Amino acid sequence: MRIDVTEGQVQANKQVLGMKERRQVPDKDPWPVAPEVRKMGVKGPSFKPQMEGLKRTLRVTNPLARECLGELMGTFVLLMFGCSASAQVKTSRETKGQYLSANMAFSVGVMSAMYLCKGVSGAHLNPAVTLSFCSLGRVPWVKLLPYTLCQVLGAYLASGLVFLVYYDAIMDFSGGNLTVYGANETASIFATYPAAHLSLSSSILDQVVATAMLMLCILPLDDQKNSPAPDALIPPIVAVVVLGIGMSMSSNCGGAINPARDLGPRLLTLTAGWGTEVFTCYNYWFWVPMMAPLLGGMLGSGMYLVFIAWHLPDLPTNRPIDSSSTKPTTEVWKQPPAPEKEGVELKTAVF
Numbered sequence: 001m002r003i004d005v006t007e008g009q010v011q012a013n014k015q016v017l018g019m020k021e022r023r024q025v026p027d028k029d030p031w032p033v034a035p036e037v038r039k040m041g042v043k044g045p046s047f048k049p050q051m052e053g054l055k056r057t058l059r060v061t062n063p064l065a066r067e068c069l070g071e072l073m074g075t076f077v078l079l080m081f082g083c084s085a086s087a088q089v090k091t092s093r094e095t096k097g098q099y100l101s102a103n104m105a106f107s108v109g110v111m112s113a114m115y116l117c118k119g120v121s122g123a124h125l126n127p128a129v130t131l132s133f134c135s136l137g138r139v140p141w142v143k144l145l146p147y148t149l150c151q152v153l154g155a156y157l158a159s160g161l162v163f164l165v166y167y168d169a170i171m172d173f174s175g176g177n178l179t180v181y182g183a184n185e186t187a188s189i190f191a192t193y194p195a196a197h198l199s200l201s202s203s204i205l206d207q208v209v210a211t212a213m214l215m216l217c218i219l220p221l222d223d224q225k226n227s228p229a230p231d232a233l234i235p236p237i238v239a240v241v242v243l244g245i246g247m248s249m250s251s252n253c254g255g256a257i258n259p260a261r262d263l264g265p266r267l268l269t270l271t272a273g274w275g276t277e278v279f280t281c282y283n284y285w286f287w288v289p290m291m292a293p294l295l296g297g298m299l300g301s302g303m304y305l306v307f308i309a310w311h312l313p314d315l316p317t318n319r320p321i322d323s324s325s326t327k328p329t330t331e332v333w334k335q336p337p338a339p340e341k342e343g344v345e346l347k348t349a350v351f
Contacts, residue, residue: 064143068150070121074113075154075260078125081109083162083265086189091169103246103255107239114235123235126258127151128211128297136301148260155264159190163272178273180281187274190265192254192289194282203285204292206252210245211296212303214257217241219304225312256289263290 060066085105089097114123122139124130127148133139139147163170170178170186180187187193194203218241220226221234229237246255256262266286269278279286 064146067121067143068146070117071124071147072150072154072157074117074121074123074125075151075264076158077113077116078106078109079155079158079261079265080162081112082106082261083159083190084165087162087166087169090186090189091166091173093173100247103243103250106246107243110242111235111239114238118235121147125151125260126293126297127260128258128293129215131294132215132297132301135298136305151260152264152267155260156268157264159265159268160272162190163268178269178275180274180277187269187278188254190269191262191278191286192256194253194285194288195251198252200283200285200288203253203288206249207256207289207292208296208299210249210255211257211293212300213245213249214241215297215300216304219301220308223309223312224315226308253289257293257296259290259293262286 060069082102082105085097085102089099089102110125113125117123122133124133124147127144130139130144130147130151134141134144166189170189174184174186177184178187179185180193198206218238221229221237222231242257245257249255263286266278270276
């Protein structure tokens with residue numbers, strides 16, 4: 001039997017044999033592929049050995065702390081997109097964007113934030129969503145306060161960074177006078193404020209209805225009894241829902257539908273030079289976007305249960321669930337993962 005060997009193969013064999021004679025071994029791959037990555041069939045470099053030690057040092061082992069970090073970073077990304085777009089539209093006097101572009105930027109922020117942290121915390125990004133899930137039994141009540149605080153903190157930090165990025169533009173637009181009222185007001189870049197014609201009762205109704213619509217539209221997305229969306233497509237679908245709400249129900253109050261989205265930036269304006277007027281203006285209106293969305297989220301969740309969820313047929317007990325496309329609605333809270341397995345698996349990922 002004849003075996004054809006190319007010249008390159010002959011040279012390679014000689015080189016290997018020579019290294020063995022000198023008791024040498026080929027150099028190891030400086031970027032080894034992690035075993036769990038190799039099992040997935042993913043080709044490419046993994047962490048350097050030095051990075052593995054840094055990861056073990058900085059890795060948070062407490063599950064709740066990890067989830068809170070996820071909520072903080074997710075809300076940070078959401079507000080970075082949204083407030084930056086608002087600043088660009090306002091300070092350019094709508095020559096570099098319009099009302100629609102600001103709404104679209106918030107929607108892109110929702111989608112990006114959900115892809116960023118939904119595998120860690122579920123990507124609530126909104127205290128109204130967290131409260132609704134607690135009431136539905138999907139999230140333990142003990143997580144409500146930590147999630148909310150981290151969401152507000154993430155919104156505050158993002159607003160502060162936007163203020164620094166657009167500082168010169170804001171000062172040029174306002175003439176150095178940071179106010180809530182007037183043609184050159186800039187407070188609305190960050191927090192939401194009511195239209196001049198709006199009454200208190202109408203503003204409360206506006207926020208309750210808009211947040212109820214949010215919950216009513218996103219709860220079916222991972223309901224196995226309904227027509228659930230593939231898990232990877234939930235973020236863009238939620239982003240489209242948020243875009244629709246912003247385009248149709250935001251002219252009255254700015255479309256907050258999220259207490260953290262409003263309170264975090266409002267606290268930033270309080271500390272950055274606008275003063276207490278951001279809380280006292282419009283007869284202390286600030287509490288409306290803080291409280292009304294919480295009520296609206298509960299209302300929307302209740303409407304979904306009463307009108308839809310309780311009337312869906314039960315799933316067969318032996319029905320297999322394809323975890324690659326959709327996820328069950330029941331939350332699975334795991335203990336800290338083993339070293340070879342990253343992350344906390346959450347079955348809920350919504351805005």
